[in-house]
Amino acid sequence: MKKLILSTAAIALSAGLAFADETVRMGTEGAYPPYNFLNDAGEVDGFERELGDELCERAGLDCEWVTNEWDSIIPNLVSGNYDTIIAGMSITDERDEVIDFTQPYTQPDPSAYVAMSDGVDLTGGVIAAQTGTIQSSYVAASGATLVEFATPDETIAAVKNGEADAVLADKSYLAPIADEDGDLMIVGKDILLGGGIGMGIRESDGELRGKFDAAIQSMKDDGTLNALITKWLPDSATF
Amino acid sequence: MLSYCTDPASLDGLKWLSCYLTTGKHIAFYTSFGTVMLLLLITAPVALVFGFGGATAARSRFLPLRWFGKAYTAIVRGVPDIAFFLFFVIALDQAFEWLRHQVKCPDWGEPVRQGSDFVVCDAAKLPLSSSPQWVHETYGFMLAVLTFSIVFGAFAANVLYGAMRAVPHTQIETAEAYGMSHRQSFWRVLVPQMWVYALPGLSNLWMILIKATPLLFLLGVEDIVYWARELGGSKTARFTDYPHGDWRLWYFLGLLVFYLLLTKFSEIVLGRLMARLTHGQATTGGEAQRKARA
Numbered sequence: 001m002k003k004l005i006l007s008t009a010a011i012a013l014s015a016g017l018a019f020a021d022e023t024v025r026m027g028t029e030g031a032y033p034p035y036n037f038l039n040d041a042g043e044v045d046g047f048e049r050e051l052g053d054e055l056c057e058r059a060g061l062d063c064e065w066v067t068n069e070w071d072s073i074i075p076n077l078v079s080g081n082y083d084t085i086i087a088g089m090s091i092t093d094e095r096d097e098v099i100d101f102t103q104p105y106t107q108p109d110p111s112a113y114v115a116m117s118d119g120v121d122l123t124g125g126v127i128a129a130q131t132g133t134i135q136s137s138y139v140a141a142s143g144a145t146l147v148e149f150a151t152p153d154e155t156i157a158a159v160k161n162g163e164a165d166a167v168l169a170d171k172s173y174l175a176p177i178a179d180e181d182g183d184l185m186i187v188g189k190d191i192l193l194g195g196g197i198g199m200g201i202r203e204s205d206g207e208l209r210g211k212f213d214a215a216i217q218s219m220k221d222d223g224t225l226n227a228l229i230t231k232w233l234p235d236s237a238t239f
Numbered sequence: 240m241l242s243y244c245t246d247p248a249s250l251d252g253l254k255w256l257s258c259y260l261t262t263g264k265h266i267a268f269y270t271s272f273g274t275v276m277l278l279l280l281i282t283a284p285v286a287l288v289f290g291f292g293g294a295t296a297a298r299s300r301f302l303p304l305r306w307f308g309k310a311y312t313a314i315v316r317g318v319p320d321i322a323f324f325l326f327f328v329i330a331l332d333q334a335f336e337w338l339r340h341q342v343k344c345p346d347w348g349e350p351v352r353q354g355s356d357f358v359v360c361d362a363a364k365l366p367l368s369s370s371p372q373w374v375h376e377t378y379g380f381m382l383a384v385l386t387f388s389i390v391f392g393a394f395a396a397n398v399l400y401g402a403m404r405a406v407p408h409t410q411i412e413t414a415e416a417y418g419m420s421h422r423q424s425f426w427r428v429l430v431p432q433m434w435v436y437a438l439p440g441l442s443n444l445w446m447i448l449i450k451a452t453p454l455l456f457l458l459g460v461e462d463i464v465y466w467a468r469e470l471g472g473s474k475t476a477r478f479t480d481y482p483h484g485d486w487r488l489w490y491f492l493g494l495l496v497f498y499l500l501l502t503k504f505s506e507i508v509l510g511r512l513m514a515r516l517t518h519g520q521a522t523t524g525g526e527a528q529r530k531a532r533a
Contacts (some may be wrong), residue, residue, distance in 0.1 A: 022361075023369040031469065033478040038469060040479055041263030064372055076459075080336070080358045080364065098355050120245060153472035157485050176477045204349075204356045212367060 023062045024208065025082035026052050030067035031151050033174050034172055034232045035088035035197075038067070047232035048086045051105060054224065058215040060076045070148055071131060074098060077200060083208060084201050088170065090194030099101045100203045102212045104196025105225060107237040111135055114174045115159060115166035120158035128155040135168040135196045159184065172233045247480045255524065259481045268466035272497070275463055278384060282448065284387040287441075290395025297400050308396065315393030320347045327386045328458050332365070339363040352458050354431070376460075381457045391448055398440035403429060407437040435524070442509040447499055467494055 028036045030044055034094040039045035044065040056063035065080045077085050078098060090109070091101045111134075113122055123143050129136035139146045147164050149155045156177060158164040167174070171190060178184045199216075201209045219225040226238040244258035254359070259265070296308025313321065336359045337351060344360035351359060361367070366374045406429050414424035455462040471487030517524040 025368055031472070033475070037478055038264060040481065042267045043263070046478070054471070062369075066372070066375070067461075072459075075329075078355045079333065083368065115438045151468070152471070153468075153485075156473065157487075160485065176475045177473075180477075180482070181473075201360075202356050204353045204358050 010155075023064055024056065024084060025064050025066050026056075027066050027068050027077060027082035027085050028052075028072060028087045029070045029073065031070075031153060032088050032170075032173055034176070035170075036086070047228060048088065050116055051225070051228055052086050053220075054219065054228075055212055055215040058218055059211040061211065069150070069220070074200070079200060080202075083205065084212070086197050086199050088197055089200055091196055091198045092134055092194055095200070098203075099200045100205075100209055101198035101200055102187050102209055104198045105216050105218055105219075106197045106229060106233065107239065108192050108196050109193055109233070109236050110171045110190035111138070111168055112171040112174050112186050112190050113166045113168050114156070114178050114184050115187045116183055116185075118185070118187055120165045122166060125165035126163070128158040128167040129169065130155055133169075135170075138191065138193055139168055156184075171235045175235055254479075262481065264466070264470060267461070268463065268470055270459060271463045271466050274380070274460065275455070278380070278387065278452055278455060279449065281384050282387045282391065283445065285384065286391035286395050286444075286448075289388055289392025290397075290399050293392060293396025294399035294403060295302070297396065298403060312393045312396045312400075314480060315390055316397065320390060320454065324386055324454055324457055327389070328382050331382055331385065333357055336365050337364055337450065339365060379458065380460055383455055383460055386458070387448070387454075391444060394444050394447075395441065398444065399433065399437050401440070402437035403485040404468060406432045432520070435513075435520050436523060438509070438513050442505075442513075444510070445505060446502055449498065449505065463494055463497070468489055 003067055013172075014039070017100075022056065028044055028048060028222075030036055030038045034046050036044060036046045044067065051067070052063060052065075067081070068076050070087070073085055073087060073089075074095070076082065085099070087094070091104060095101070113120075125144055126147060127139045127142075127144040128147050128149060130152050131150055136146060136148055147158060149158060152169060152173060155164070155167045155169060157169045160183065166187065171186075178186050182235050199212055201212070207213045216225070219228075220239050229238050241258060241261055243254065244261070247255060247258050250258060293308050293311050296304045297312065299305045299308065312327040336357075340347065340351065340359040340363035343362045347360050349358065351357065366378050410425050410428050410432065414428040415421075419427065453462065453464045467490035468487060471485070473485045473489035474482050476482040513524075514528070517528055519525060519529075
């Protein structure tokens with residue numbers, strides 16, 4: 001194991017020397033499949049991993065993946081612990097005041113409710129959502145009682161153990177869970193929230209934002225982005 | 240990775256479990272137990288040194304040093320651990336980077352604080368953003384060790400300060416009557432005798448330190464709590480070869496057993512140490528040992 005770590009480190013180091021271009025640290029949550037998650041080998045995987053690697057290649061950047069808690073993902077970006085957020089983060093005005101976003105790489109994504117039964121009161125009941133997400137602000141405004149959790153996984157667990165009546169999250173995240181779990185189902189209508197998902201970048205880092213913007217545009221133009229969306233996010237609209 | 244693990248869906252029972260428990264993710268989980276032990280093994284001596292320094296400073300005859308020692312213990316003991324941890328790690332990191340920035344990039348034109356951004360020149364980044372991930376992780380870990388040491392050092396300082404005062408004053412007077420200097424009587428008479436008074440307090444601190452290690456998780460170090468939560472969360476078959484429901488209960492039960500074993504083991508070791516230090520001391524414990532032997 002130690003040898004493995006050392007040799008990976010050596011490769012990473014020599015790769016850095018060979019290209020000699022800047023290293024960009026990509027911050028993600030690693031707990032929100034299919035956008036980003038840790039696979040069985042413990043590596044970051046998912047839609048954003050594949051997208052991010054492709055973007056870095058097109059922009060000629062040397063990228064390194066870092067996981068960080070969702071709660072502190074913005075503070076750690078602005079204090080410089082990594083250079084981008086690529087974590088299924090929807091573009092909103094509140095976030096835009098603190099950080100900058102690239103152009104969106106998904107369409108505004110539908111959000112959905114998942115519950116144990118069909119007859120749940122979605123506007124007056126208890127609804128779970130992850131802290132600091134567009135879904136949690138939506139629930140708070142909808143009149144329902146909001147219970148927040150630090151990780152997406154805990155929001156599902158809250159519905160299963162009866163703490164919450166339903167959970168509101170991105171449909172791409174909920175759909176595979178509702179498919180496989182016999183107790184859970186998607187209820188109510190889909191809701192369109194946010195302005196699509198973009199990469200978060202420090203406001204002082206306009207140059208990096210330009211590079212990623214151009215790379216996203218080139219993936220939109222040649223259709224590779226749509227292919228990725230169809231592969232990982234079957235419920236989302238393409239460009 | 241075991242050889243028969245190529246298609247986990249076709250396995251069941253123990254075979255499935257043996258594959259499941261040897262995934263790369265689980266190996267990372269097992270490694271993180273080492274992280275916790277490493278934290279304990281580094282923090283304990285460093286905190287003791289900080290504590291000794293703090294206690295000596297608080298007893299100093301030089302007034303500013305005495306103020307420093309007292310302020311250190313008073314401030315750190317008075318602020319909640321979590322607030323201290325969250326504040327200190329960020330502040331420490333930015334302080335280091337700011338210092339390096341002043342030295343390495345003296346002609347940098349832009350301000351360091353731009354809105355909410357903290358921007359230093361690339362050469363001043365700590366660690367450099369081009370360094371490999373393990374350097375970043377080690378740096379984060381060292382920051383955590385330093386913060387733990389400062390916090391627990393303050394408590395240790397208070398314990399040692401009390402222990403130094405508990406050594407009978409007549410001992411010091413006798414030493415000085417024999418012509419020892421202040422420094423000699425401190426190192427030769429006071430310090431060797433204070434440990435027996437300090438040990439109950441220090442062993443208590445050690446236990447609290449063990450229990451406080453999950454705070455690592457708050458500092459962004461991927462420790463056993465992080466992995467237990469990540470591994471225990473329910474997994475769907477689309478994204479893993481080993482789908483399962485919500486198993487957090489089992490993982491946290493494992494952590495509970497680990498911590499209980501660790502504290503039990505510590506109690507045994509500390510008990511023995513106490514017996515050794517009590518030997519020949521003019522305390523009730525030492526007296527009891529003498530009588531039992533006689």
